[in-house]
Amino acid sequence: MKIKVIVPIIAKTFEDEVRRELASLATPGVEYDVESLDYGPASIESEYDEAIAVPDILNKVYKAEKEGFDGVILDCFGDPGVRAAREISNLVVFGGFEPPMLIAAGLGDKIAIVTVLQEVIPMINGLISKAGLKDRVAAVRHVDIPVLELIDIQKLKDALFEQSVEAIKQNHAQVIVLGCTGMMGVSNELMERLAEAGYDIPVVDAFAASLRLTEATISLGLRPSKLTYMPVRAKERKWWGE
Amino acid sequence: MKIKVIVPIIAKTFEDEVRRELASLATPGVEYDVESLDYGPASIESEYDEAIAVPDILNKVYKAEKEGFDGVILDCFGDPGVRAAREISNLVVFGGFEPPMLIAAGLGDKIAIVTVLQEVIPMINGLISKAGLKDRVAAVRHVDIPVLELIDIQKLKDALFEQSVEAIKQNHAQVIVLGCTGMMGVSNELMERLAEAGYDIPVVDAFAASLRLTEATISLGLRPSKLTYMPVRAKERKWWGE
Amino acid sequence: MKIKVIVPIIAKTFEDEVRRELASLATPGVEYDVESLDYGPASIESEYDEAIAVPDILNKVYKAEKEGFDGVILDCFGDPGVRAAREISNLVVFGGFEPPMLIAAGLGDKIAIVTVLQEVIPMINGLISKAGLKDRVAAVRHVDIPVLELIDIQKLKDALFEQSVEAIKQNHAQVIVLGCTGMMGVSNELMERLAEAGYDIPVVDAFAASLRLTEATISLGLRPSKLTYMPVRAKERKWWGE
Amino acid sequence: MKIKVIVPIIAKTFEDEVRRELASLATPGVEYDVESLDYGPASIESEYDEAIAVPDILNKVYKAEKEGFDGVILDCFGDPGVRAAREISNLVVFGGFEPPMLIAAGLGDKIAIVTVLQEVIPMINGLISKAGLKDRVAAVRHVDIPVLELIDIQKLKDALFEQSVEAIKQNHAQVIVLGCTGMMGVSNELMERLAEAGYDIPVVDAFAASLRLTEATISLGLRPSKLTYMPVRAKERKWWGE
Amino acid sequence: MKIKVIVPIIAKTFEDEVRRELASLATPGVEYDVESLDYGPASIESEYDEAIAVPDILNKVYKAEKEGFDGVILDCFGDPGVRAAREISNLVVFGGFEPPMLIAAGLGDKIAIVTVLQEVIPMINGLISKAGLKDRVAAVRHVDIPVLELIDIQKLKDALFEQSVEAIKQNHAQVIVLGCTGMMGVSNELMERLAEAGYDIPVVDAFAASLRLTEATISLGLRPSKLTYMPVRAKERKWWGE
């Protein structure tokens, strides 16, 4: 089994973090590769950022299929280009939103998403609506830290704990989903801290969930439905630089 | 009042049709301009086509604001780039989906959309879900004609009539929305034909509805909410060809 | 184009205000007329008030069609008699609820309605449910001022500002709809005050929205669906005073 | 316990039928009275009919409270004036829609309503939406017989059987609600005929259900919530003939 | 008419309370019987408790049908075994959840349930979802008193009052449903206390509502749908102790 992780931004810093994370999560017998974008934004924090990330994401997906990968992970909670990627390939394709949400849905009734910034909440609400998961989501909260500042890990941890406690107390959340794939490697500690505070609930890491769901789906021999994601028609398409 | 119509494809044929349509719909005192894309697909019939159309759409929106336009119409039923365009500008921005749906919602309880091809239906269903309009939509049907073949106007008219009648009989539709902005100039005749067949119901032309809603919104002095479409942050973004 | 505004109450004070507002909103080439009720309540603030307003509203609609009007506006946020009026006429008919809600739906994801009194909220919730707009409404709040006291314009403005800020902060509203057609001529100032407070969002005036949507619908050549609003059967109907 | 049945039409024929039905359903110790309208339509088959029935309904409710009744039944499936009647009185008030729907909801998962005419279906759909019962309703079908022709009892019975079977087969209905209070005295035979055809399911008579729910509610010492149906304010209200 | 009340726990204390309550609610001409379980939990406060109560509940239902009862009440707000009991019998079967919710739905728009403990709220939310009543429920709150401690009646009354007021103020509830059948004989006093505090709203006692709805359904000649609750197939089933 071969899985390609596409980090859909041009900032290479995250690429290394993803490699480290992958090393700790690696399943024996699975081959992984990580690749960032050549064109696109430094981080995805708006519909605009997502829009300009997608063309090069799709280039990388096209290439991944040619290279013989079985699945690709578009490593962003906004699921950028996921549907288009399923149209143009026969691969198992997941972004960072669907997998943690589906895993969370199997662990408790009411899910809270804790994301980075207020401005991405409408985009996340759109994903929730499209996925038909509104009845399961108690709240979408944010830590108010831009993606590229998530590197200040202690600040992130404290803010996540604070927002998770509010989600539990005010919004009656029963499961926490970390709403940015950049919030890597913090879910276990957060889970412990919440348990110590009396809240023994799961905290779902978006990237790890995406990895495991991709592996599970491939191992089940399943691929995205070609009635939902129908193959694209041949036609003239003019790319930049052509 | 100045309104820019962006035809989000590279095929120039539609540009002229839009100009003709605009001429017949023009409101006194409003200035219009029409522009196609330099980069993108020949037509939008998939999530993939939409994805590669959006970057140049956003370029054109950015330019339109600089040129002093009050509103832009992204002339495609898929609402490509609409949300991103509202983030990066202070203009009234509408695509081809929201306006006819909102107009239709004021004319009857149950709406049927008749679009071009089966493969765009999941995309349209996603727009319906995000717009919270599921309870109002009786069906999304298709005429099975690709966008670039809509030019065969008689075939289109017959297929639209047939699908509209099925929508009324089988799906209990009470209002028809033409689900592709390329289906221009056919709504009146369809309305008459349906009335003759005993179905006195409105047929909403997507482009005309978009034009009127854009004009109405501008004249009301309203613009998209900056709490839904928050301004984007400054950051590195690498464009193609840079 | 000829549009009749029916002010569905017997208090003539509002009639003059509506005329003034119309004068400032008038579209060149459109002819307007304003008419109040002969029978009905002094104001509409309950299902009961609405019930006793409707028969004379329908008389006026019947007369308006005979007089050659193209559209009528039933100028109350409760949409009194709107559906019945569409059954008995072939006019474009709008009340004060649907138009601002549809306009608002095109400007942001989450709408808050700020209305006059607590007792009209169940009626408004009923309209929201029937319109299938529950997913778009963040809250229905009230300023606690009876309709006939809206004349104290400064009190109204302050209360609207206060409730709008609460709607934004507590209910995450992104668009404000003024939930009484008597709240005329205050939306622009409210929009400015909210922008100064850091909330750059649209505030939709119900009457102005209704006027523009009526004009747009007429200019599009559309009328309410006769499959939703089927013509009424001839039968004995005994009116008061007969 | 005293219950007043208001037959909200001017045709006196139904009044006698209601008396006969009441006689067969009477609960020992309960006193009943039946009254028709002085002003209004011969039958209710549109939003328009309903609108002109309501003022005199409310007069009768007002009088019933003065006369010492504990509850009133507004005997029409459209629930005409029910909400207003709850505002202006302290009585238990039911129409013909809510009670059979609530009784049916306790008997099976999926309910089909079989009503008189196509034109009342949008009104019934509105009631379903306002009642939040959409998930429970499999279909609203009609026998295509006007209210005043329900007197042809054999035609009614055959049409009800036919539509009920279609509702079961095509719409997967599991409970039938007779969607007009004029369809009296036919539910038992219909239930038997369906059982013989292999469908052992309940058929709910709207008037009988309304009677029993009114009695049950009164005997439980409960009345409509004054937070949903707040008392109306004193103000000028001009009635016809004044 | 003969009605059997099955108190689905092994603690006999509640059995006597139910008899007393029945005596005060008894309808002339109806015969009642009360029976507790031989096997099962001392009280139902979890999905686990419910699971181990159900087999003996079904034994008692089977016996009740043989003994000639017309209806059975499974006297617990969790509706334990209600659906299975409807499969294996031809009786009118109600638990403690559906009846008060349906009665409440006829009395106001927004219902709050006040139950015993936090741990039963997910179970109640499941019942609400299955019943399709989500739009009608404003909140599910709890008094934080275990079932077997409800005997401290003053503590219960105070806690119910406090939670009801919060439900009204914070959750905009308009009707209160007591969310445990063990909260007997307190609804009237609570209704009075709320009215004195300015909230003139109904409080629905679960057991009383269940009794009245059972009686009403039997008197209407209706039974649960055999298309929802299809008869069970003959097959090997091994019971404990066999």
Added chain:
Amino acid sequence: MKIKVIVPIIAKTFEDEVRRELASLATPGVEYDVESLDYGPASIESEYDEAIAVPDILNKVYKAEKEGFDGVILDCFGDPGVRAAREISNLVVFGGFEPPMLIAAGLGDKIAIVTVLQEVIPMINGLISKAGLKDRVAAVRHVDIPVLELIDIQKLKDALFEQSVEAIKQNHAQVIVLGCTGMMGVSNELMERLAEAGYDIPVVDAFAASLRLTEATISLGLRPSKLTYMPVRAKERKWWGE
């Protein structure tokens, strides 16, 4: 990692089939065990069957935790006892419903379930409602074969193909979920047959999906939320045979 599969019926035939299936699906390094019930039904085809299966299921779960298992699979599409099992243990617990539905939700928009018999459809609809997945389910269809006759594998395969094609054509399904864990080992062939018929869509085997989701969840270090499934209180509980 140790996973126990509880086959929640007394028929031992299925136990061996599950062992064979497990052998073909086994993940290296994971230890599996299979166990049937001592008390309960021969198959689960009704709410009644489920009710009498659950107590012994919970016994087996209790034992499994003591024996050091990390997860248990309650191998039935009805998810029998899943919620109770999560209350009384700290294990990862999945039934046969949630996992295939969540896996399917990641593969296409519209899911059809094809189950065994008409009588289990209401139970499945209840699970869909509780899971908040109504918007994703296009249809629940059945092959009309009892569980214990699934052994006639060719008949099953043909019926599944036929119902899947109907689900695609009539209900617009895009993903098929096999709605009985007894339908083992047929999904691949069905997928191929559908592809040959022009429908290239995934078919999800319930048991296999459950196995992979259980493994994935354990490997992510996650367990069910103790705020959804709160620990049960100590109290008297009388078991059969005590």
